[in-house]
Amino acid sequence: MPDKERIVRVPIGPQHPALKEPESFMVDLQGEKISAVTLRLGYNHRGIEKGCEERTYVQDVYLVERVCGICSHSHSTAFVQAVEEIAGLELPHRAAYIRTLIAELERVHSHLLWLGVAGHEIGFDTLLMYTWRDREQVMDLFAELTGNRVNYGINTVGGVRRDISPEQLPRILKVVDALEERTKYYIELAMTEETLAQRLSGVGKLSKEDAVLLGAVGPTARASGVDRDTRRDDPYAAYGELEFQVVTDDRCDVFGRAVVRLGELMQTYSMIRQLVRQMPEGPITVKAPLRIPAGEAVSRYEAPRGEDVHYVKANGTDKPERVKIRAPTLANTQSVAKMLEDGYLADLPIVVAAIDPCFSCTDRMIAVKTREDARTMGWEELVQYGVRWYRERGVDVSKIKMRGDSTA
Amino acid sequence: MSDAETVVAKLVAKFPSLTGRVNVQRATRVWVEVDRQAFAGVFHFLVKDLEFSNLCMITGLDEGADLGFIYHLARNGGLMANVKTRCTKGESMQTITPTFLGGGIYERELMDLFGARIAGLPEGRRYPLPDNWPKGEHPLLKDWRPREKGAQDA
16 A cells, blocks of 8 residues: 555646646656546537537538547548438448548548657657658648548538549559558567667556456557457448458557557558559439438447547437537546556656547648748748758758658 | 347347337347336346447437436447436436446536436546536536526626
8 A cells, every 4th residue: 555645646737748638637656656647537628519419410510520630530420420320321332432531541640640749758759750741741632632631521411522533543542652661661660679669668558458447449459459440340431341450469558559550550551552442433422311310320430549439319300419429539548547557657648648649730831920020831831941941050851861752 | 140139139038128129220230228227237238248348438318307328338249239228317327337447437427418316436526527617507408508608607
């Protein structure tokens, strides 16, 4: 039993430099070791479920897309799937493929984002810079395919709102080829760079039994040996027509969570190639009624962070009677206290980051303010500005070659 | 016999009162409607005997005089069992945390947003409303409306 007089209670959050979004940890410490953690969530509660009841189904597609800035497509897909099931709508084959394609591209940018955050949390900021640079390729692809880098607005009840042209398919494959090479490098790095393995191994332990008991989902659960993936177990959209492996690991620690996400990236590249190769012809939407007949449905979706669950109850009007959303982070935060127990305070940021809690970034333009004026730069101009800035200081970054980077 | 039909047959064989109250919506969706008094037994049977070891979430519903609850359970292989029960507003449901430790957060959500009473729930911080949220205000009840700006702070 810990000596109560020697316990120091440290409040971390809800606003704290180590946290990317508001949540509160009350951490009991004995020396540097954590003896207990109490979590307080809810600081980002925005009343979206109530909001859905007061808006039409069409408006709700856009509202639920804003539950999360990173896995926005996950939420809109989970929602429209439930509505389509109640309305008895059959999703066109091509729409199912486009939805799945966007879903897997979203997984790529989400996992790359996570890898960068994980690097940052352990003081490996080069990894952050590399992975976020790579991630830009997916974000640009989203802008090309959907018109937006985040909150793509591709879904609608009964299908998708934008088609993908034959000219865009090779561009998708080119990005996938480049990112696959980069990911191979990160896998090699993870497996051979001893400092990385030592920093992450044995940190944030979560046994398979605890993962099940606490309801962990996604890569967090799979890295504890829980072989669950909604894409395989309860296939939706086009997943039933794809070949892929569910990646699991039995390390039960942060290193395992990194290994699972890297392995999933490789599977995702293969899935995207299959989707592009097998993309069927045909319509991208079926006409959906504005008033959805009374009924209820539960939709499950494997978001990058884990299973996303939506329940929709319809009452025959154009507004739902009830919308219930369970985002994967809520399921995974239940495991965080367990992961932190008996660990070191210094490990808290990476352990929390390892479940990939949700945060969003939206801007692709940057305003540079000077004393005299303010101006806005586009991406290309910003890149040139960065290259010039370093060159003036004796560093020519354009000569640095990176694996899988044909243009550098 | 499909996976879902097997589950239905086993449920009805064990609990004859469920006859006509179990419905297969599609291959991976089973819906079960059960009285509050029989809920614990059915829930335990699904989790322990039929291996629905994954609690996806709990949905609350405002059904007028009653509060509805749907416990969304899943098992390996993709089959989902959605167990519906209800209680009169003001009555308590028993906590499921002895079975699903992680389920406490979903029960706290029902307490805050619907005013549900959950008996036996271990002590913990509320979720998701703020600590200074007015007592007796439960936003997902159908007759709840936001107070006028300023009234909340009075």
